[in-house]
Amino acid sequence: MIGVGVIGFGWLGQAHSRSLLRIPTLFPERADTRLVVCADPLPERREDAVRSFGFERATDDWRAVIDAPDVDAVWVAAPNMLHVELVEAAAAAGKPVFCEKPVGGTPEQTARAEAAARDVISGVGYNYRWAPLVQYARRLIADGVLGEITNYRGRFFSMYGSDPLGVLSWRFLVDEGGYGVTSDLMSHSVDLAHFLLGPITRVVGTTATFIPERPLPVAAGTHYGRGAPDDPKGAVTNEDYAGMLCEFASGVRGTFEASRSIVGPESQMAFEVYGTKGALGWNLETLNELQVYLVEDELHTGYRTVFGGDRFPYHGHFVPGSANGIGFEDLVVIEDYEFCRAVAEERPFVPGFGEALQWVRVQEALLRSAESGRWEDVR
Amino acid sequence: MIGVGVIGFGWLGQAHSRSLLRIPTLFPERADTRLVVCADPLPERREDAVRSFGFERATDDWRAVIDAPDVDAVWVAAPNMLHVELVEAAAAAGKPVFCEKPVGGTPEQTARAEAAARDVISGVGYNYRWAPLVQYARRLIADGVLGEITNYRGRFFSMYGSDPLGVLSWRFLVDEGGYGVTSDLMSHSVDLAHFLLGPITRVVGTTATFIPERPLPVAAGTHYGRGAPDDPKGAVTNEDYAGMLCEFASGVRGTFEASRSIVGPESQMAFEVYGTKGALGWNLETLNELQVYLVEDELHTGYRTVFGGDRFPYHGHFVPGSANGIGFEDLVVIEDYEFCRAVAEERPFVPGFGEALQWVRVQEALLRSAESGRWEDVR
Amino acid sequence: MIGVGVIGFGWLGQAHSRSLLRIPTLFPERADTRLVVCADPLPERREDAVRSFGFERATDDWRAVIDAPDVDAVWVAAPNMLHVELVEAAAAAGKPVFCEKPVGGTPEQTARAEAAARDVISGVGYNYRWAPLVQYARRLIADGVLGEITNYRGRFFSMYGSDPLGVLSWRFLVDEGGYGVTSDLMSHSVDLAHFLLGPITRVVGTTATFIPERPLPVAAGTHYGRGAPDDPKGAVTNEDYAGMLCEFASGVRGTFEASRSIVGPESQMAFEVYGTKGALGWNLETLNELQVYLVEDELHTGYRTVFGGDRFPYHGHFVPGSANGIGFEDLVVIEDYEFCRAVAEERPFVPGFGEALQWVRVQEALLRSAESGRWEDVR
Amino acid sequence: MIGVGVIGFGWLGQAHSRSLLRIPTLFPERADTRLVVCADPLPERREDAVRSFGFERATDDWRAVIDAPDVDAVWVAAPNMLHVELVEAAAAAGKPVFCEKPVGGTPEQTARAEAAARDVISGVGYNYRWAPLVQYARRLIADGVLGEITNYRGRFFSMYGSDPLGVLSWRFLVDEGGYGVTSDLMSHSVDLAHFLLGPITRVVGTTATFIPERPLPVAAGTHYGRGAPDDPKGAVTNEDYAGMLCEFASGVRGTFEASRSIVGPESQMAFEVYGTKGALGWNLETLNELQVYLVEDELHTGYRTVFGGDRFPYHGHFVPGSANGIGFEDLVVIEDYEFCRAVAEERPFVPGFGEALQWVRVQEALLRSAESGRWEDVR
Ligand SMILES: NC(=O)C1=CN([C@@H]2O[C@H](COP(=O)(O)OP(=O)(O)OC[C@H]3O[C@@H](n4cnc5c(N)ncnc54)[C@H](O)[C@@H]3O)[C@@H](O)[C@H]2O)C=CC1
Ligand SMILES: NC(=O)C1=CN([C@@H]2O[C@H](COP(=O)(O)OP(=O)(O)OC[C@H]3O[C@@H](n4cnc5c(N)ncnc54)[C@H](O)[C@@H]3O)[C@@H](O)[C@H]2O)C=CC1
Ligand SMILES: NC(=O)C1=CN([C@@H]2O[C@H](COP(=O)(O)OP(=O)(O)OC[C@H]3O[C@@H](n4cnc5c(N)ncnc54)[C@H](O)[C@@H]3O)[C@@H](O)[C@H]2O)C=CC1
Ligand SMILES: NC(=O)C1=CN([C@@H]2O[C@H](COP(=O)(O)OP(=O)(O)OC[C@H]3O[C@@H](n4cnc5c(N)ncnc54)[C@H](O)[C@@H]3O)[C@@H](O)[C@H]2O)C=CC1
Known part of the structure; x- marks a missing residue:
């Protein structure tokens, strides 16, 4: 206990x-x-x-x-x-x-x-590491089902900061929230890539702030609070957007983008992985679906939409059958379950702070690159 | 308490x-x-x-x-x-x-x-009545956003009985489970139609059993258990499939189908509603998405995929933002919450047994029609 | 020549x-x-x-x-x-x-x-018989790739008559155009089913006219002409909608619907075929895509979206590669090519009037059923 | 004439x-x-x-x-x-x-x-400029329907070079075909961006060759020819892949990728444009569909799939109605029609060589950047 x-x-x-x-x-x-x-x-x-x-x-x-x-x-x-x-x-x-x-x-x-x-x-x-279909994606990659991996495309596009009247919560202030979308969203995106493909070695990148000021919050609120046009405003002091190109230790070429102020994608934490024998795609917005393409002898090759179900890791703990979905918070349940098991058994847990560090090493290189205008090694 | x-x-x-x-x-x-x-x-x-x-x-x-x-x-x-x-x-x-x-x-x-x-x-x-986007669909219909409703298409296609080696659980035996797919799946489908559009008055329909016998279960198990090819078999005594045409009291024309032995759709509890000004579609397999078509002045009309989010009924109780999904069992939570509120406040709950009865009146007419070969009134 | x-x-x-x-x-x-x-x-x-x-x-x-x-x-x-x-x-x-x-x-x-x-x-x-992916679908069915076929769902939903101000062209008048949506659209839908699965033996069906009168046309125009609200109107004398359940000679259970006055689907001439080992789906609105589901040993089963390409019948005559699409009228080209070949070689062409007759035998049964309110044999 | x-x-x-x-x-x-x-x-x-x-x-x-x-x-x-x-x-x-x-x-x-x-x-x-829905996309952008544009994502992913046994045609040789995927595919992708959003001013990019050698062709063939594993091989002398980040003169942030050796996307010449009031997406693989997202007051916002039809530029010349598609080559027809009109009327045509030049200025900057490892201005 x-x-x-x-x-x-x-x-x-x-x-x-x-x-x-x-x-x-x-x-x-x-x-x-x-x-x-x-x-x-x-x-x-x-x-x-x-x-x-x-x-x-x-x-x-x-x-x-x-x-x-x-x-x-x-x-x-x-x-x-x-x-x-x-x-x-x-x-x-x-x-x-x-x-x-x-x-x-x-x-x-x-x-x-x-x-x-x-x-x-x-x-x-x-937490997205724990999505049943992400777990399964990792297994397919590790088993070589996609052949040798060549390309990776990750992104996290959210609208939570797209409304210029969204209040200036701690997330928009470097002193209170630290870095912006790189810390908040790109962290997830790069962490997933680490989980699936291993370390990134070099990056070149850029950042931008599209909405430079926002209404001051009148009271403590979540990051979905909204101000009025005439409210007093304060400056946004961290980045709304970041983009980068990168290389993985394995030679894979990658691109990443993250935005908290984009319009259209609502919670598009998505990736595509491409190998010499197939490809995979996943998107948090449709977390119960995995896109899978495999080179096959039949003529009827194409991306298949694989629905989540109890044949995939963890899923059956929540609901039996196929295509009966799980929800966002269920990923937190899996994560906490696994962390508690590690605590109970006194063994290390992954992702731990080592993995958190792995991301910020990439983040540092990205931020250095945004300054230097050139490729930077991940140290 | x-x-x-x-x-x-x-x-x-x-x-x-x-x-x-x-x-x-x-x-x-x-x-x-x-x-x-x-x-x-x-x-x-x-x-x-x-x-x-x-x-x-x-x-x-x-x-x-x-x-x-x-x-x-x-x-x-x-x-x-x-x-x-x-x-x-x-x-x-x-x-x-x-x-x-x-x-x-x-x-x-x-x-x-x-x-x-x-x-x-x-x-x-x-429980599907309680899906946030189904609730919202009902509101759009009630508010006349779709104009006058003309057509309804409902279905529940599941693969749980598609494997001929799936064991002969109580669900396949009329004496133990009662009727088959009409009771098990079409009930949901017609109940949703009642929820969205009101009563059905006439039907004509048919039923079929595609897999006439199945392996006897060796032990108590869920309906996802699987036997071996040489296991002793027993006769399936209720229906795998049902289809029907119908008319609603409002004049809407409807079709319904249900199968537990189809191959492809994994949990396709889906409907489409069509009116003179728009259309809606929903599918349990993608329960966090609503398809909405509206007649508009712009040229860029088309079906929009609306992702679930905290702006829709109940959704925000589970997760904030947009396109962060909820899961199958969350619908049961909503249902139980509402039932408990009714009990606590000593007021009737809908759907109650009156609504259960409304479906079986349709089921009776469907089964009579499968016998008589003709349209039958819902009594 | x-x-x-x-x-x-x-x-x-x-x-x-x-x-x-x-x-x-x-x-x-x-x-x-x-x-x-x-x-x-x-x-x-x-x-x-x-x-x-x-x-x-x-x-x-x-x-x-x-x-x-x-x-x-x-x-x-x-x-x-x-x-x-x-x-x-x-x-x-x-x-x-x-x-x-x-x-x-x-x-x-x-x-x-x-x-x-x-x-x-x-x-x-x-002409839809000639769509490369429909041709390929037929081959998959004939080769047994889907196992034994159990269910068929066909429909043709179009909006061409959905606007109540659409003029009363010959298509809406039984004396000028003959029957309505059954002749115009359901004919295509049932013909495709014949092509894919063979004869239908029994049907039960219904018809409806949702828009009973329309503006008189001021001049000869196509069926996409539009009148004004105050234009003089005339009565629509044939059906807007038809629905039917049916059985094929092979035992397959089918449903068909057609509407020319529905709102939402723009040219949804679509079918789904289900067998014991797989399923297929196709829709004219996305004629360069075939949905294919196959029972497989891997866990990652699901519907695959197969894009058209030069590896499918006829497609490479129009454009090389994969996922470079062909258009509606290209199906007419294929049809005319094959008809001319038959004429040049003095051999019968399929679909000929025998196939046209096969559909109207079904149509007769449907119309009889709409009168009698009961199942009718296709004679 | x-x-x-x-x-x-x-x-x-x-x-x-x-x-x-x-x-x-x-x-x-x-x-x-x-x-x-x-x-x-x-x-x-x-x-x-x-x-x-x-x-x-x-x-x-x-x-x-x-x-x-x-x-x-x-x-x-x-x-x-x-x-x-x-x-x-x-x-x-x-x-x-x-x-x-x-x-x-x-x-x-x-x-x-x-x-x-x-x-x-x-x-x-x-030719992709001439796709009816691309033309319409440009109009929506120009009319400000998407608000101020902030982000652009372009890519052209094709499998034509993904098979390592695909022969060493002129396209893979810098001396015969010139540069590789940048000239062949990224040119299209960047040209569309120019068409939609205007000039690009700075880029940082990278290139890679994933399949370094290929079977020598035995005879003249198209780029879809295939060799045998034991065929003599020759070195690929231009690039399979390119990726870049960029800035437009307007301040828009963009990313582009192109690959001819990727597995999965068959002809994915696609873009997404994001503005402060909405977003658009288009993909050659589904050229008759435009994805449109608009910020709206209703709750039911979401991406809509707009099917091509005769209400969009040029489409009605090929086929009437909505969602009756056109094909790849029809874009060439439109292009040639417009070019001939320009010739007949003795006026300049766009895109002409000025536009071709605009792309290669970007390409030069990309290639310089791939050498220098830093951002390069488009000159
Ligand atoms: N893994 C994921 O998917 C997500 C992770 N997060 C992370 O979770 C963390 C919290 O974010 P949210 O829950 O969204 O924020 P929130 O604003 O909803 O909650 C933060 C809470 O911390 C409290 N707090 C402030 N100062 C405190 C103090 N000195 N001591 C104790 N509590 C204090 C606040 O009163 C508030 O209740 C962040 O690090 C964020 O990056 C947030 C959202 C999603
Ligand atoms: N609303 C929905 O989405 C669903 C509803 N259902 C319904 O729920 C009911 C139960 O189905 P499942 O939970 O799937 O079946 P199940 O087979 O998983 O559970 C039934 C349970 O009842 C127990 N039981 C048997 N005889 C009993 C007795 N005399 N007294 C007490 N318990 C007894 C069994 O031991 C078993 O644990 C059915 O009526 C079914 O139609 C089932 C699945 C989904
Ligand atoms: N296979 C397919 O996908 C389609 C088939 N059709 C069929 O094609 C036929 C024609 O339809 P549409 O071309 O859409 O109609 P339409 O109205 O565009 O063309 C009919 C033409 O026939 C002419 N016409 C009328 N009386 C005539 C006469 N006595 N002698 C010679 N021409 C006469 C009209 O002036 C008009 O030009 C119909 O049978 C229709 O069912 C129509 C649309 C699609
Ligand atoms: N806009 C688009 O979507 C596309 C454009 N292209 C472009 O079209 C051009 C041709 O490509 P494809 O037609 O795919 O190549 P292809 O290989 O199919 O055709 C090239 C033709 O040029 C002929 N040729 C070679 N040397 C010649 C000479 N000295 N004089 C006259 N003809 C000669 C060849 O015999 C061959 O018939 C390229 O510049 C390519 O980039 C190609 C494909 C798609």
Whole structure:
């Protein structure tokens, strides 16, 4: 029975708490947890944690979570710029720590967090790795079903910042949220590529801010809040868009793009992988579908749309049959299940902070390249 | 705090129990429940109910559920042919009862259940009604956005019975499961049409059994079990396929088909509605997408793919933003939330047994028509 | 060198003439033709035939086409109710005759035409048979790749009559155009089913007219002309919609629908075929794509989208490579090429009037059923 | 009546000849042409030109085409490295010249051709500009329907070189075909971007050759020929793949990729354009479909699939109605129609060699960047 402390009780803090509650009913080999304490500055969220989620208690002081003797593992779901301090404290207390991506708001912070937490089990919230069809995609690639991989195309296009009246939340401020879309979205996209194909060695890239100022938020809100045209405005201090070309250690050629202010794609966290014998494609917007193309002898070759189902990893824990879909949050359940198993069995978890570091090394190279205007090695 | 009893702890019994546990963490206006007692003949399922789901106790005698003074409402998720007896008992005990569709295995049984339960709050598991985009579709139709409706096309095509080696579970036996694909799948399809467009008045139809015999099951299993070619076989005694043409009270012309033994569509519970100003389409396989066509002045008319998101009914309770999907079981959560609210507020719930009856009246007409070879009125 | 006469120089008359001109540049084994004479009551069309298409001459009297000694074969592309008279005359003159579908406006007329033309080579414009991917679909079915066929779903949904202000052209008048959507659209749909699966033996069906009156046309126009709200109106005297269930001689269960007044589908001439080992789907709106599902051992089964290309029948005559598409009229080119080859080699052509008759036998049964309200045998 | 000479009678030489023959039957305001003379070294092609296409004569000497007094305009459809010489000769003879893209095999050649031909009407075969839905896309962009454009994504992925046994045709040899996929495919992709959004100012890019050697061709063949594993091989001397990031003069951020050796996409010449109010997407593989997303007040926003039809530019010349598709070669017909009109009216044609030059300026910058490893200005 793992005593759980959660820091930050917004979207992801709640999602993890809900997920931990669901694990025993979904996984026979469950890793049981107790929701011990939750920290958040907002009183209504603390109240909700206790009343609706069954936390034993709540606090406005995150240190009280980390120090609590009945807390065995810590989930960090506070804004990015707080990550490193929280992780350092949890690691200092010798507690396993699961931190939401990107583990810090800047590459430096992620590196600090990684260095601090080498002696504890760490986990990072790259939840899309756990999508059943992404897991299966990785298996197909590893088994050589696509032949030798030649090309990779990753992107994460979201509209959450596309409305110029979307408020200036912490996500748009380098001092509060750290870097912008690279940390927030491209991190996911590159992490998936690492998961599927291994390390990236060189990149050339660029960034842009399309909406330079936004209405100041009138009150604490999620990043989907909206201001009025006449509201006072503040400057956006991190990037809306990033694009890059890259090479993988394996020789694969890749392109990545991410935007939080694009119009059209709503949550298009997508990739395509191409090899000498076939290709794969996946998109978060249609997470229960995998596109598969294979070179075959028959004339009727073409991309097939493979629907998720209980024959794929994890899927059957949620619903039997084929083409009965799972949802976004179910990926968090899988992630938390696997992290709890690692904690229970005292073994490392992947993706941990090593994987978080792997991404920020790419991010650093991208940001250096955006400055230098040339290819930069990933160090 | 509603004391809950669940009878039958297979796929749907577990799905409802899990859903009841999740409600408080998803709905601020939650209706709190306590999982009191669960009945199932299989000991490992009873054990699981207590250990993993937190039921206070479990029993192999369903009467112990209905009679328990700390049970305030009963969920029936046992095989179809048991429904009527259980419902009658729950109603006799004056307890609200939620019964999985189709409420009995034959139209006669559903009629008996409906008659018995008029004085209690009843609910039926037509869960697809609760899909956010189906809810929204209904609103568009009701608001006249599609103009006057002219045509409806409904179908439920599943592959669960397409493998001739799929075992002869209760679903394939008229004495154990009642009617076949009409009860199991077409019920959902016609119920959705009732939800969207109102009553059907006349039908002409046909049924067929494509796989006349199947391997006998060696042990109790779900309907996804598979036998071997040399296993002893038994006769399938209900229908694999049904098709019908119909007229709605409103004059709309409809077609329906259902098959459990088709190859290709994996869980294609789909409909298209056509009106004088637009059209809609939805498919369970892609439950987070709604197809919408509207007559417009611009040249660029066409079907739009609308992704689910927090701007649609219920969706935001599960995940914020747009195109972050929900899953199959989330529909059960919504259904149970709404049923619990009705119980808590002591008001009728829709779809209740009245709606279950409405379908079996259509089913009766379809089965009569399959005999008579002619159009039959829905009585 | 076949001397060609064309009667009716509207959409299809022109399409055939253009197609005949293109054959030599596309097919090395071409069957050469000379455009000799064209008949149409509209002077501007006659002029266009000579000036732009290179007809040697034009006339307002169709008899002059049939009687011309330098005309070796006749194409009939006049309105439906003229078909039978023209066909009888051509057959009496001993000339091969290609008639646009449905060969007459009523089943009786088609039967008369068929009886009259047994001694000449006849062809009918069921052009969708010739789509490369439809040809390939037929091959897959014939080769048993889909296993034993169990279900067929055909439809032709068009919006050409969906606008209530669309003028009352000959197509909406039983006396001028014969039957409505059954003759115009369902004919294509059922003909394709015959092509793919063989004869239909029993049907039950219904028809409806959703738009009972329409603006009178002010001048001769195509069926895409549009009136004004205050224009004088006349009654539509044939059907907008038809639906039917059927059984094929092989035991396959089928459904068909056709509508000319539906909103949404623009030219959805589509079918799905299901067998015990796989399924196929095709839609005229995406004529360069075939949907193929096959039962396979791999987990990654699903519908594949097969793009047209030069590896499929006829396609490479139009464009090399894969996924470089062909267009609607290219199907007419293939049809005319094959008809000319049959004429040149003096052998029967399929689909000929025998196939036209096969459809109207189904149509008769459908219309009888719409009267009788019961299943009717195809005689 | 324009006397036409065609040089090179392979795929595109035949396509243009066929197209010129079709124009009068499709366009009432036609520009009439006479097929005078065709040049090709292959005797069977010359014979075909005369016998099947109706050329008055054919020759193995291209000079005889340009010098012929009855030739008023010249079409160049020979391999790329011959373009410049032919264009120079045609221009010297004062004749309008239509040259297939990319007008020469290297940027230097294109620049030479452009300089030589400033005094004649020139045209270049960027045929995808003429797709009805691309034309319409441009109108939507120009009309501001998408708001201010922020992002562009272009690509051309083809499998024509994906088979390692595909023969070493001229396309794979820098001395015979000039540059590889940049000239062959990316040219189209960037040209479309120029057409839609205007000039590109800076790029950073990379190229790669994935299949370094290929079987030597045994005889002249198209680029779809295939060798055997043991055939003698030769080195591929130009690039299979190119990727680039760029900025447009307007500030738009773009990415482009092209590959001729990818597996999966068969003819994916595709783009997506994103603006502050909407987005568009188009793909040659589905040339009769346009994806359109618009910010709207309704909740039911989403990408709509707009099918081609006679309400879009040029489409109705080929087929009436909606969703009755046109084919690849029909784009060549439109292009030739417009070029002939320009010749007949003695006015400049766009895209002419100026537009061809605009692309090679980008190509030069891309190739410089692939060398320098940094951003390069388009000069
Ligand atoms: N893996 C994924 O798919 C996603 C990950 N995330 C990550 O999750 C983290 C949280 O993001 P959201 O939940 O979307 O943000 P949110 O704004 O919804 O929640 C953040 C919460 O942290 C609380 N907080 C602020 N200061 C705090 C402090 N000093 N101590 C304790 N709590 C504090 C806030 O009151 C708020 O309740 C971020 O790192 C983000 O990058 C967010 C969305 C999706
Ligand atoms: N709404 C929906 O989407 C779905 C509804 N259903 C419905 O749910 C019901 C149950 O189906 P599944 O859960 O799929 O079947 P299942 O076979 O997975 O579960 C049935 C359970 O009932 C138990 N049972 C048998 N006899 C019993 C008795 N006398 N007392 C108590 N329990 C008994 C069995 O041991 C088993 O655990 C059916 O009525 C079915 O039509 C099933 C699947 C989907
Ligand atoms: N296979 C296919 O996909 C299609 C087939 N059709 C068929 O083609 C036939 C013609 O249809 P459309 O070309 O669409 O019609 P349309 O209205 O465009 O052309 C009919 C032509 O016939 C002429 N005509 C009328 N009376 C005549 C007479 N006595 N003698 C000679 N010509 C006369 C009219 O002036 C007109 O030019 C119909 O039978 C229709 O069912 C039509 C559209 C598509
Ligand atoms: N716009 C488009 O979509 C496309 C454009 N093209 C372009 O068209 C041009 C031709 O390509 P394809 O037709 O595919 O090649 P192809 O190989 O099919 O045809 C080239 C023809 O040129 C002939 N030829 C070679 N040397 C000649 C000479 N000295 N004089 C006269 N003819 C000569 C060859 O015998 C052959 O018949 C190229 O520039 C290519 O880039 C090609 C394919 C598509």
